[in-house]
Amino acid sequence: MIGLGKSIAHTGASMGYGWNQEKDAKVVYREHLSGENPKEITQEFKVVQSQNHKCKKNTLSFVLSPTVEDGKELNEKELKETTERFVKEMKLQERQAIAFVHRNKKHLHIHLYVNRIGFDGKAYKDNFIGKRSQQAAERVAWQMGLTTVREVQQQKLEKVKEVRAEIRQIHEKVISEMRPKDFDHYIKYMKEKDVQVIPSINKSNRLQGFRFGYKGHELKGSDVHRSMSMARIAERIGFGKQVSQNITKDQTMKLLGNTVQVSPNLAAKIAAKVVKQVIKRTIDKGIGVGIEI
Known part of the structure; x- marks a missing residue:
């Protein structure tokens, strides 16, 4: 009550x-x-x-x-x-x-x-x-x-916990099985699984991340799981180094057919994750060549 x-x-x-x-x-x-x-x-x-x-x-x-x-x-x-x-x-x-x-x-x-x-x-x-x-x-x-209010809050927390787990499960399935090449494909594939991916725009009218709508709930990506921040998604779907550099330089990107402004913080995070992924791929290829010899 x-x-x-x-x-x-x-x-x-x-x-x-x-x-x-x-x-x-x-x-x-x-x-x-x-x-x-x-x-x-x-x-x-x-x-x-x-x-x-x-x-x-x-x-x-x-x-x-x-x-x-x-x-x-x-x-x-x-x-x-x-x-x-x-x-x-x-x-x-x-x-x-x-x-x-x-x-x-x-x-x-x-x-x-x-x-x-x-x-x-x-x-x-x-x-x-x-x-x-x-x-x-x-x-x-x-x-x-x-x-009591506390019991109601606890029930809501339990419900949100279930929703978070389901969103993450769908996210992992989309990344591993459908292999989206960019954010547009990722948003499309998630929608096919009943998860709405919503671009989050800050007060400066700049893109700062994604929110996820599912079963009447809307959560920030990082609130669903730390692996679901926009920068980490970019890392997982294999953003190219050139695309990342363009985002960092111009602080804009193509999303759903539009050119959107990107917050400096998000641009830097995407760049860092993409560089990390490029280094990892280079190391993996080097190890692979060594084994073949």
Whole structure:
């Protein structure tokens, strides 16, 4: 479950927009309020807020978002308990508050509004409210057996790990079996295997590498594996020495029918990898001649 929190100034507008996004939004939590609509509740907030004229952002706005799977299982009683626990974790029990649930989208979520001004006229300290909201939501998720943010992040990492492995496997197959002669052929062969190779252009409008799109993920080549940087791909597909020298000299190259600017850093890396490969081939040929004799 994710928790988002901030202080706001326009209580009525924010509450009205959120409440009216879904017809007959279900109220799951109410504290020290009797109003039945955003306008009435805003007025009740204002009565208490009138004790503190210095505080301008005098309402706390929170959104609690369980995972899609958890949201499908939570009933009204559990949604109320989730909200109550969050309010307690944030130490906001003795303040006016209203919470309602949105089910109009696939991802169920709770909107919670709390009066930042207490009955004593003092304002609730909102420093680091975003981080504290997330931490409180994490504790509530753990208490109620819901999926925590850390668990969601771990699941995403595991999924990305699988995707990275698949992209690299396809890359190695294309390099070893299809033997592309240049980047254009490499991009074409990878696309035939459902991997989109996307030229990455920096703020200076220069090519700085490749990104790989696969199964809804988009990753930098070096994030897939260190062997999949653009310079290392150039080394593997056998870029000619002359082509490399031209890239270094002009800092341009032909790609997909266009002449593109190449970042100095990428041009230098390609040149270094190609020189390394040329030296290796020369050494290998020398060894081969020696064996034949």
